[in-house]
Amino acid sequence: MLEITDLTVGYSTTPIIERLTVALADGRLTGVIGANGAGKSTLLKTIVGLIPVRSGRILYHDRPIRENQRQIGYVAQHAAIDTTFPITVRETVLLGAYPRLGWGRQPSRQDRLDAEDALAAVELTDLGERPLTALSGGQRQRVYIARAILQDAPLVLLDEPFAGIDVHSEAVIMAILRQWRAAGKTVLVVHHDLNKVRQYFDDLLILAPGRGVIDHGQVNQVFTPANIAQAFSPDMESLFNAPETEVAQ
Amino acid sequence: MMASIQAFFTGLGQYQFLQMALISAVLVGIMAGVLGSFIILKGMSLMGDALSHAVLPGVATSYMLGIPMILGAGIFGLLAALLIGYASRKSPLKNDTVIGIVFSAFFALGYILIAGLESTTNLHHILFGNVLAVSRTDVWTTLVVFNLVILAVVFFFKELQISTFDPNFARSYGLPTGVIHYGLMTALTVVTVVALQSVGIILIVAMLVTPAATAYLWTHRLQPMLWLAGALGGLSAFIGLFLSYTWNWASGPAIVLTAAVFFVISFLAAPKRRAWRGEGAVADA
Numbered sequence: 001m002l003e004i005t006d007l008t009v010g011y012s013t014t015p016i017i018e019r020l021t022v023a024l025a026d027g028r029l030t031g032v033i034g035a036n037g038a039g040k041s042t043l044l045k046t047i048v049g050l051i052p053v054r055s056g057r058i059l060y061h062d063r064p065i066r067e068n069q070r071q072i073g074y075v076a077q078h079a080a081i082d083t084t085f086p087i088t089v090r091e092t093v094l095l096g097a098y099p100r101l102g103w104g105r106q107p108s109r110q111d112r113l114d115a116e117d118a119l120a121a122v123e124l125t126d127l128g129e130r131p132l133t134a135l136s137g138g139q140r141q142r143v144y145i146a147r148a149i150l151q152d153a154p155l156v157l158l159d160e161p162f163a164g165i166d167v168h169s170e171a172v173i174m175a176i177l178r179q180w181r182a183a184g185k186t187v188l189v190v191h192h193d194l195n196k197v198r199q200y201f202d203d204l205l206i207l208a209p210g211r212g213v214i215d216h217g218q219v220n221q222v223f224t225p226a227n228i229a230q231a232f233s234p235d236m237e238s239l240f241n242a243p244e245t246e247v248a249q
Numbered sequence: 250m251m252a253s254i255q256a257f258f259t260g261l262g263q264y265q266f267l268q269m270a271l272i273s274a275v276l277v278g279i280m281a282g283v284l285g286s287f288i289i290l291k292g293m294s295l296m297g298d299a300l301s302h303a304v305l306p307g308v309a310t311s312y313m314l315g316i317p318m319i320l321g322a323g324i325f326g327l328l329a330a331l332l333i334g335y336a337s338r339k340s341p342l343k344n345d346t347v348i349g350i351v352f353s354a355f356f357a358l359g360y361i362l363i364a365g366l367e368s369t370t371n372l373h374h375i376l377f378g379n380v381l382a383v384s385r386t387d388v389w390t391t392l393v394v395f396n397l398v399i400l401a402v403v404f405f406f407k408e409l410q411i412s413t414f415d416p417n418f419a420r421s422y423g424l425p426t427g428v429i430h431y432g433l434m435t436a437l438t439v440v441t442v443v444a445l446q447s448v449g450i451i452l453i454v455a456m457l458v459t460p461a462a463t464a465y466l467w468t469h470r471l472q473p474m475l476w477l478a479g480a481l482g483g484l485s486a487f488i489g490l491f492l493s494y495t496w497n498w499a500s501g502p503a504i505v506l507t508a509a510v511f512f513v514i515s516f517l518a519a520p521k522r523r524a525w526r527g528e529g530a531v532a533d534a
Binding site: 048049050069070072073074076080081082085086087088091095098099101103104105106131133147151 | 290404405406407408410411413414415417418420421422423424465468469470471474
């Protein structure tokens, strides 16, 4: 269980997140949706520890999350990673073993075997020796997912993992997320495509700029026209109600 | 040409000053290439330039107080890195602006201090190097620094790699990237100090950046890049010293120009450049 209580993040005059309280259960796939500026990425970065907490607390399994950073797996927006760095696909996946290795320790033979399994899980075995820079956006995102597989953290946070990637990559990644759910991991995904929300997630956390949590709960209960209208704009409600019409952000 | 090469090697056999110069310059070339690889990959070439200039007041202070130069220069180099880091975090100014302010102020202070000491030291040699005045103690100091830097890079390879490539991932699992950053800045400062005599303050940035950038054009993996950058740095120092000895050029510019020639050749011939032009690009499957 990830418990966030009374979390405030940002500057005192303009907090990005204000007094946010939410609890996320293990073994659930939770999507985070909301308009630009609602604090979705900020929430993830704060849980990870990249942005300082101004007030409030974050507990994971009843302990302050900062006590054990290694329990966090984080897949940033893929545009945020420097793809010009001289590194191969295989080496990038192997980075997932680093969190459990001490200073100066190198990955073991078993880590390398596990990296191969992770590469296979995202269907990139054949591209292992390619430079990361030579891959498409979707392939690179699968590489970062493979790194998270090797890391094997119980809490995994993904920031827009499906942004700008092809349908096949999306399906491969979604299959991995479902495996993580089956393994009992807590998985939190910032997501922008409202069409896939029902299909992809068990639970939904809906945020709105300046208003914090609009709703949180099972997708079927909280993914409602009223909530979407609150989170995005009143126009969204009519779109949402139109039969067979896809909801666009 | 052959006669010049022969004269250089004869000189090497005869003159201890030349042996000292060569050992020192090659060691500096190798470690600047290795360390410089991380500097260019972090997009911190300007920071390398800044730190090398910022050690000047430390050099002057060391002369005044009679303390080892590595100590005085090290303190000022690290002070500049901390000031740059602090001012970047605490102001809306961009990092390169802060770097420009801090390093020019430090350099100006150093210039004034050194000018006041002109009777005991030669500003020109500090700025552009005087590899032919390398003492036995200098060589030992360089050797110790060389071993420490190379050992640190080998031992902390994993930490340097991940904090350079994906610092957010590194921080997400609790790696203290700030400590690694300042460790790298300290190493940079120390290398600058031991490189003073080979290439001088003004041109050390070229030894940090040029061999590393040349190596980057040839490989898609970090380890080979480090090996190649070190080799190119060492080779540039060797050839540059030969040119310096043969034609009586200042050693720093001779070494830096040699490194630049390697870069130009690589720029025209290396596979990565062809890939960018679209000739060897991997299909975006």
